[in-house]
Amino acid sequence: MMRVGLVGGTGKLGRGLALRLASAGHEVWLGSRDAERADRVAADLGVDVRPVTNAAACAAADIVVVVVPYRGQAQVLRGLGEQTAGKPVVSAVVPLVVDAAGPRPLDVSEGSAAEQCQVLLGAARVVAGLQWVPAPSLLKLDAVLEMDVPLCSDDDDAVAAAVELCDAIKGLRAFHAGPLRLARSLEGLTPLLMSVNKRYHGHTSMRFPGLDLAAGRPEA
Amino acid sequence: MMRVGLVGGTGKLGRGLALRLASAGHEVWLGSRDAERADRVAADLGVDVRPVTNAAACAAADIVVVVVPYRGQAQVLRGLGEQTAGKPVVSAVVPLVVDAAGPRPLDVSEGSAAEQCQVLLGAARVVAGLQWVPAPSLLKLDAVLEMDVPLCSDDDDAVAAAVELCDAIKGLRAFHAGPLRLARSLEGLTPLLMSVNKRYHGHTSMRFPGLDLAAGRPEA
Numbered sequence: 001m002m003r004v005g006l007v008g009g010t011g012k013l014g015r016g017l018a019l020r021l022a023s024a025g026h027e028v029w030l031g032s033r034d035a036e037r038a039d040r041v042a043a044d045l046g047v048d049v050r051p052v053t054n055a056a057a058c059a060a061a062d063i064v065v066v067v068v069p070y071r072g073q074a075q076v077l078r079g080l081g082e083q084t085a086g087k088p089v090v091s092a093v094v095p096l097v098v099d100a101a102g103p104r105p106l107d108v109s110e111g112s113a114a115e116q117c118q119v120l121l122g123a124a125r126v127v128a129g130l131q132w133v134p135a136p137s138l139l140k141l142d143a144v145l146e147m148d149v150p151l152c153s154d155d156d157d158a159v160a161a162a163v164e165l166c167d168a169i170k171g172l173r174a175f176h177a178g179p180l181r182l183a184r185s186l187e188g189l190t191p192l193l194m195s196v197n198k199r200y201h202g203h204t205s206m207r208f209p210g211l212d213l214a215a216g217r218p219e220a
Numbered sequence: 221m222m223r224v225g226l227v228g229g230t231g232k233l234g235r236g237l238a239l240r241l242a243s244a245g246h247e248v249w250l251g252s253r254d255a256e257r258a259d260r261v262a263a264d265l266g267v268d269v270r271p272v273t274n275a276a277a278c279a280a281a282d283i284v285v286v287v288v289p290y291r292g293q294a295q296v297l298r299g300l301g302e303q304t305a306g307k308p309v310v311s312a313v314v315p316l317v318v319d320a321a322g323p324r325p326l327d328v329s330e331g332s333a334a335e336q337c338q339v340l341l342g343a344a345r346v347v348a349g350l351q352w353v354p355a356p357s358l359l360k361l362d363a364v365l366e367m368d369v370p371l372c373s374d375d376d377d378a379v380a381a382a383v384e385l386c387d388a389i390k391g392l393r394a395f396h397a398g399p400l401r402l403a404r405s406l407e408g409l410t411p412l413l414m415s416v417n418k419r420y421h422g423h424t425s426m427r428f429p430g431l432d433l434a435a436g437r438p439e440a
Contacts (some may be wrong), residue, residue, distance in 0.1 A: 104401050146429050150416065178415030181324050185412035192405035195398030196370065196428060205433040208416060208424040209366050216420040 002165065003027045005061025006126035007054045007076060007212040008068030010034075013092060016138025017065060017130075017169075022047040023141060024168035031057025033076065058083035063090070063161050065130070070106065070113050077120040085123035088214040090151075091183070092130035093117065094190040102198065103191035114152070114183035125158035128183030129149050129174065130166070132190045134203050138169070145171030147205035152182045154175070175213050222385065225249045226302075227296060228262040228273045228288030233312060236358025237285060242267040243361060247289035251277025254294065259263045280304035283310070283381050285350070290326065290333050292314040297340040305343035310371075310385070311403070312350035313337065314410040322418065330344035334372070334403035347371050347402030349385070349394065352410045354423050357366035360387070360399030365391030367425035395433050411424035 004021050006014045009030035022028045022045070031040035031054035038051035050060075058064050058080050068076050070093050091114035093104040110116040114128035129151040137143040149172050153159045159176045166174035177186075189206065197204060226234045229250040241250045242265070251274035252258035253314050258271035270280075278284050278300050288296050290313050313333035315326040330336040334348035349371040357363040369392050373379045379396045386394035397406075408424065417424060 020364065031308055039426055093408050101399055101401070105404060150412065154414075164233060177412060179418070181321070182412050182415055184325060185408040188405040188408040192370065192372075192397060192402050193428075195402055196431065198394065199398070200433060200436040202428075202435060204428040207412075207427045207429050208422075209427050211420055211422050211424040213418065215422060 001025055001027060002161070003029065003060055003062045004029060004165065005029045005057035005064040006084055007031050007057060007064060007066045007080065008058065009074070010037050011069070012135035013133065013138070014067040015041060015045060016062060016133070017067065019045055019047055019141065019180065020138050020169045021165070023050050026168060029057040029060045031055075037091070050053070055080060055083055061087065062087045062153055064124070065090045065165075066090060066117060067092050073113060073116065074120060078116060080124045081124075084121050087124055088127060088155070088161040088164050088195045089121060090119040090126040090127045090129055091115065091132075094131050094187050096191045103194045105188045105191050111181060112183035112187050114187070115180060118180065125153070125155040126180060127153040127155070127158050128180060128186050129162055131186050131207055132174040133172070133191050145169065146207070146208050147172060148211070149174035150177030150186060151175065152178050152180050152186060153154050154180045173213070221247060222381070223247045223249065223280055223282045225251060225277035225284040227251050227284060227286045227300065227406075228278060228292070229277065230257050231287055232355035233353065233396055234287040235261060235356070236353070236355040236357060237287065238269050239265055239273070239361065240358050240389045241269055242269050246388060249277040249280045252287070252372070254328060257274060266398040275300060276313050277302055281307065283308045283385055284344070285310045285312060285385075286337060287312050293300065293333060293336065297337060299343075301340070301342045304341050308347060308375070308381040309337065309341060309344040309391050310347045310349055310382050311337040312353070312406050314351050316411045323414045325408045325411050331401060332403035332407050334407070335400060337422055338400065345373070347373040347375070347380055347382045348400060348406050351372060352413050352425055353392070354425065357423065365389065366427070367392060368427050369394035370397030370406060371395065372398050372400050373399045393433070395436070
């Protein structure tokens, strides 16, 4: 059992993760800028989660997941450096805009939302991942997920914690995919998947066929 | 049967595509900056391809595939606007560098190598795709590929031609994934796949599970 803090946990992805992680036996601290909104969302979920402020969620957590919209990230994260220091922080944030021509990636001066998260939080151990897990499927407890969750980070222990977290959600296969500077590649996939799902009326995600995780070496 | 012009066709990916496309009955014009090099590569391939300059390959082609290294693209493409005007041009170019920490995406001021290709060629109908097809598997005629090939373009007819081209290679499932401005998402995946393949000693690629292309609508 891990204590999981969700930053921006009242959004769709936050609610989906809260539901799945609490159902799997984790202790979920559902954070929001607006504590009353966290209360309402927690009451609606139908599982035992603890509605709190974002700061309280981070302070209580063994592992933090950031699921705020990209445009709000800088403001929200700036005040959370102390509460996240030394902790694994999973950044699922996607820098994108949707306009008349559909979704497209946004440029981030730090390279990616996850690297910006690292800069803003300072002493957290940031892991980029979970950017394209479909919230509607998480919110249906009987929906079968079937997807790979590559994680990018410079901290192997933080990745191990993030893998353990993802393992609580059936059908996710999470693994260390490379350094944090490849987070941009992960974040860039979400607008592509949104585009594909719109064109083909689907809820597809992503798999690496033929990938054998047991063939990996820790030092690689 | 299509006449396929390969720009930079003497590289690994170019040779792999030449082998597979010629074996499938297409007429392959293998272009190079160095016509003698094209001669040698064509002789080694063991299939019937036509070694020529890049300009001659584009002039002869119904469809062009650009497989030059990113760093050479601007110089090579600048002289090919006339020969590619109005033709479908598939850009498989990936802007990346490999340093001590592994591969990483490069920034491109046009947004992606494919958008830069469009700017350089002017009147071509550019389709981004084929960025991570593994050349070693293409070069073994009996190797079984199993991968999705999302294509990004603003020209539906050019995409249709690129899909027909990909269909010649067994195991590839090519489809229209969105506008050309999402090319960056495709190109960014290659360094991630390289990183994953290095870590797990594999030759994985990418699939969209559960995606039903028949559910698509042309106008989406």
